[in-house]
Amino acid sequence: MSSSSQARPFDRYFLTAQTESIESYQEAIALTQELIVNNILQEDKPYFGLNPSLLQESFRDFCPKNFTQQDYPQIEPELAEIIRHGAMVTHPACVAHLHCPPLIPAIAAELIIGSLNQSMDSWDQSPSATILEQQLTRWLCDLFGYSNSADGTFTSGGTQSNLMGLLLARDNYAKTHLKWHIQRQGLPPEAQQFRIFCSDVAHFTIRQGAAILGLGENGVIPIETDENFQLKPEILSAKLRTLQQDNLRPIAIVATAGTTDFGSIDPLPELAKIARDHGLWFHVDAAYGGALKLSQNHGHKLKGIELADSITVDFHKLFYQPISCGAFLLKNQANFGLIKLHADYLNPESNEAQGIPDLVTKSIQTTRRFDALKLWLSLKTLGVETFGEMIDSTIELAGAIALIIAEDAELELANIPTINAVVFRYQPSQGTATEIDRINEQIPKKLMLEGKGIIAQTQVKGRNYLKFTLLNPLTTLKDLQKLLIEIKSLGQTLHTTDINHELKKNC
Structure with missing residues (x-):
């Protein structure tokens, strides 16, 4: 028997x-399914309850210095512990972040994606994947009201999509107004004068993106928002006049369609007009709110998004896709030429x-996953109408619980939900502002460690709130x-503890 026909120790680990390979694959998948069913679907708590130090101690022996070959069943107990101590995002009491329970068709697609392992940079690495992503991108452009001159690319999520929007805004301005090609020449001397506008509650990745692009966080000008946390166009217009007098160079306006805390949607038509009148790039960060385009009842809230030069949309939020999955849409596909390179x-x-x-010409990633398959299979399985119904049901739920909070004497509602984020806090009738802040800071931590719920905390005008x-x-x-009920009970306990501590101090 030749050496090439002899089985080697690693052969069975590849498809x-x-x-032997097929049996190994089927065994691994079957055991994984069993682990998931037994440790996620049977878990009645959103979190098992270990704090970071105890969890670190529990996992102390999971990463030995020298790994030795083990059969899958031998590793199963450790895998079960890893799964068991995760945040159960599918649990109805896991309501902290923009972190969705994934759809079953999308989970199935993940298995295909991992098994094929196609890379989206060149066609010869991803023939079917390339064509399918292009078709789905075309559908997305149509969904958001773009013409046939538009195009897009799948991304890892909002951070990358927002970075691409700012990158193209920067390079387009330099090319159009300074006859400068940043891709070849680097930043022009005038780059220190570039300024980007967004609301004062825009996502932090706008500042992060500006810093990465060499414009600095100070290159982002936050604009005041109104009582609904929407950017004020009149303040923006006034700021633009001031900047021009200061010899600074506005290059872009970033609108938010769904702020992280409040789901607020900036006035898109008004901002689009200001951008057009001043010759500025108009980018809309719709990572959160973009899914409203699938809603029959709330799609109108995105009126004006079709006027954007570029759009961020995430699918691992209200499109219910496993992380990570997003897209960047571009009104004029010719602008992808600003980042095009050939090798x-x-x-x-x-x-x-x-x-x-070769899709690498449209992306700042080279190796990239076939994430479009997840969204495609989900849409094919559920249909667009079902997606809309799911989104609408969460918005209705947010409105209903907001009313209950507003009528509760022990709670304070911070906003009427625009989408499905509800910000509020525990508000006892007595106690200093500092004490109440401390109580609201502690509630999410204790709630999670007791396995009763995972909720978020944030700040509104310097005060601690829940979400x-x-x-x-x-x-x-x-x-x-x-x-x-759990939140109020914890709040009362923490408040009583504060009072007793104060009494002891004064005795």
Whole structure:
């Protein structure tokens, strides 16, 4: 028998047509399914309850210095512990962040994506994946009201999409107004004068993106918002006049369609007009709110988004996709030319001349996953109408619990929900502002460690608040009412502890 035909120790760990490989694959998948069913679906708490130090101690022996070969069943107990001590995002009381329970079709797609392991940079690495992503991107452009001159690319999420929007805004301004090609020449001397505008509650990745692009966090000008946390166009217009007098160079306006805390949507038509009148790039961060385009009842809230030069949309939020999955949409596909590069070993220029699509020319990523398959399979399985119904149900739930909070003497509602984020806090009748802040800071931590719920905390005008982010369409009003009872009980306990501590101090 030749050495090439002899089985080697590692052969069974790769997908091949060999019987041993197939059996190994099926065993791993079957055991994984069993682990998930037993340790996620049977868990009645959103979190098991270990704090960071105890969890670190529990996992102390999980990463030995020298790993030795073990069969999958031998590793199963450790895998079970890893799963068991995770945040159970599918639990109806896990309502902290923009972190959705994933759809079953999307989870199934993840298995296909991982098994095929196609990379989206060049067509010869991802033939079917390239074509399918292009078709889905075209559908997304149509969904958001773009013409046939638009295009897009899938991304890892809002951070990357927002960075791409700012990158193209910067390079487009330099090319158009300074006759300067940043891709070839680097930043122009005038770059220190570039300024980007967004609301004072815009996502932090706008500042982060500006810093990465060499413009600095100070290159972002936050604009005051109104009582609904929407950017004020009149303040923006006044600021633009001031900047021009100061010899600074506005290059872009970033609107938010769904702020992280309040789900607020900036006035898109008004901001689009200001951008157009001043010759500025108009980017809309719709990572959170973009899914409203699937809603029959709330799609109108995104009126004006079709006027944007670029759009961020995330699918691992209200499209219910496993992390990570997002998209960047571009009104004029010619602007992708600002970042286009060719490499002889990857996407030679001759490919483009022959009509071979290498998607790396539209992305700041090279190796990239076939994430479009997750969204495609979900849409094919559920249909667009069902997606809209799921989104609408969460918005209705947010409105219902907000009314209950508003009528509760021990709670204070911070906002009427625009989408499905509800900000509020425990508000006892007595206690200093500092004491009440401390109580509201402690409630989410204790609630999680007791395994009763995972909720978020944030700040509104310098004060500590709590937040329900209601992405899960399976969460009910009863689930949230139960959480409110736990929140108030914890608040009362913490408040009593504060009072007793103060009494002891004064005795």
